[in-house]
Amino acid sequence: MSPSKMPQSPIDINRVFHALGDPTRRAIIERLRDHPQSVSGLAAPLRITLTAVTQHLKVLEDAGLVHSEKTGRVRTCRLDPAGFNALDQWVRDCRSTWERRLDRLGAILGEPDA
Amino acid sequence: MSPSKMPQSPIDINRVFHALGDPTRRAIIERLRDHPQSVSGLAAPLRITLTAVTQHLKVLEDAGLVHSEKTGRVRTCRLDPAGFNALDQWVRDCRSTWERRLDRLGAILGEPDA
DNA sequence: GTGATTGTCAAGTGTAAACTTCAGTATTTT
DNA sequence: AAAATACTGAAGTTTACACTTGACAATCAC
Numbered sequence: 001m002s003p004s005k006m007p008q009s010p011i012d013i014n015r016v017f018h019a020l021g022d023p024t025r026r027a028i029i030e031r032l033r034d035h036p037q038s039v040s041g042l043a044a045p046l047r048i049t050l051t052a053v054t055q056h057l058k059v060l061e062d063a064g065l066v067h068s069e070k071t072g073r074v075r076t077c078r079l080d081p082a083g084f085n086a087l088d089q090w091v092r093d094c095r096s097t098w099e100r101r102l103d104r105l106g107a108i109l110g111e112p113d114a
Numbered sequence: 115m116s117p118s119k120m121p122q123s124p125i126d127i128n129r130v131f132h133a134l135g136d137p138t139r140r141a142i143i144e145r146l147r148d149h150p151q152s153v154s155g156l157a158a159p160l161r162i163t164l165t166a167v168t169q170h171l172k173v174l175e176d177a178g179l180v181h182s183e184k185t186g187r188v189r190t191c192r193l194d195p196a197g198f199n200a201l202d203q204w205v206r207d208c209r210s211t212w213e214r215r216l217d218r219l220g221a222i223l224g225e226p227d228a
Numbered sequence: 229g230t231g232a233t234t235g236t237c238a239a240g241t242g243t244a245a246a247c248t249t250c251a252g253t254a255t256t257t258t
Numbered sequence: 259a260a261a262a263t264a265c266t267g268a269a270g271t272t273t274a275c276a277c278t279t280g281a282c283a284a285t286c287a288c
Contacts, residue, residue: 154264163249
């Protein structure tokens with residue numbers, strides 16, 4: 001594993017959920033779904049200061065949900081698949097467990113006298 | 115649509131994310147993955163009071179992630195698919211948008227002179 | 229250069245919410 | 259009936275965090 005290939009630490013699902021727990025941050029994410037945005041571009045429709053947006057972006061980046069890079073004086077933000085993959089995995093895990101339970105239930109119902 | 119078939123209001127994704135934003139509540143959910151539990155059964159491994167667990171359960175139920183019913187003096191809690199379906203849908207929506215973007219990118223790269 | 233745009237940092241405020249305590253209500257056990 | 263079990267409700271505390279202000283840094287436009 002080349003160290004140069006590990007820019008961000010492995011996703012902490014804790015951070016992901018905390019990040020998504022805030023409505024403003026989800027609003028930011030849904031804006032980023034359309035296309036990458038600058039910080040002020042993201043701030044415009046939200047009724048909060050630029051500073052607040054920057055703080056939200058920090059949380060989203062630490063969660064691996066957003067990636068950004070600064071070119072000149074403008075920071076361009078885009079969605080980062082990493083966090084979403086982790087989230088998807090968590091949901092999948094939850095679902096798989098109880099589908100297994102349903103399968104067992106189905107087996108029992110299917111063979112009532114086994 | 116029979117009114118008797120609509121026991122809980124439609125899922126509010128806002129509540130779902132808020133509910134999952136707390137580590138203790140996710141711990142509760144992961145315990146419920148194994149099998150249904152009583153309130154005190156859930157409280158045992160957590161280092162908080164029974165009251166706190168009850169409060170967390172209220173949040174989880176309002177989010178449609180947990181369903182419970184009281185029989186005698188014991189309340190039995192189990193996972194509720196409704197909230198998880200809504201969550202899954204949200205993740206899917208997010209992912210689909212940017213995969214469409216990747217498709218467009220792929221199309222452009224595939225036909226550089228179209 | 230001057231001035232406008234774009235963002236960052238440090239420090240403070242205010243509120244939501246996670247948790248506690250304590251008192252109370254049903255149920256089950258003996 | 260008395261005691262234990264399993265919760266529930268009201269009210270207070272304390273911490274976390276969303277947001278602001280104000281000062282500053284860097285880049286672009288003129």
